[in-house]
Amino acid sequence: MTSHYGNEVPAEAPISRPLPGAHLADPAPLGLAAFALTTFLLSVVNAGWMDSANEGYVLGLALAYGGLGQFAAGMWEFAKGNTFGALAFSSYGAFWISFWWLVEHDAAKLADADKAVGWYLFAWGIFTLYMTVAATRVSGAVLAVFVLLTLTFFVLAWGKWATSDSITHIGGYIGLLTAIAAWYTSFAGVTAFTFKRQLLPVAPRT
Numbered sequence: 001m002t003s004h005y006g007n008e009v010p011a012e013a014p015i016s017r018p019l020p021g022a023h024l025a026d027p028a029p030l031g032l033a034a035f036a037l038t039t040f041l042l043s044v045v046n047a048g049w050m051d052s053a054n055e056g057y058v059l060g061l062a063l064a065y066g067g068l069g070q071f072a073a074g075m076w077e078f079a080k081g082n083t084f085g086a087l088a089f090s091s092y093g094a095f096w097i098s099f100w101w102l103v104e105h106d107a108a109k110l111a112d113a114d115k116a117v118g119w120y121l122f123a124w125g126i127f128t129l130y131m132t133v134a135a136t137r138v139s140g141a142v143l144a145v146f147v148l149l150t151l152t153f154f155v156l157a158w159g160k161w162a163t164s165d166s167i168t169h170i171g172g173y174i175g176l177l178t179a180i181a182a183w184y185t186s187f188a189g190v191t192a193f194t195f196k197r198q199l200l201p202v203a204p205r206t
Helices: 028-046 052-079 083-104 113-135 140-161 165-195
Strands: none
Touching: 028 052, 028 083, 028 140, 028 165, 052 083, 083 113, 113 140, 140 165
8 A cells, every 4th residue: 555655555564563653644745835835936936927036035935844844754754664755855855955055155156156056956857857767656646746846957957057047937837837736746645634535636656
């Protein structure tokens, strides 16, 4: 049996043996919600809906919710024995903390900042790409999040290297779709708990 974010019952485990972290609530809705909200607000800037000079308004959210909130969700996924969720949430929590540091320390004033940030985004795209491969065994909803996020990172990296606002805006729009997909998956998880049944389809993989 597999949850919408990859928590699974090992086939070889005796029925009488408690599952790892069975006493813990599913941390995936928290991690996905934190990721979605922070990604949405940054993508509003990247899509050109708000002046990029106001990017700093995302900083508090990036540190507290996208960063610490997701990182905590990742630690709880470790306790539940879910390697995929633990790696994903811990890593993207660290991403948002590093983003907070970059903007807080005004990385844009560094020499050749666009090229440096482009490589930063591209490297995260590589990580997200191989997590997308792993996501094919989780659920359709999670897979959609990772496919869209991979595209977001690569297009934003391209926009930085080309110093093109138009390309960055495209990356911003893909980021908005990524946030919506993550919100959907989070909503599906939390309502499955409160209603005690799966209200929204997530296409779980077996």
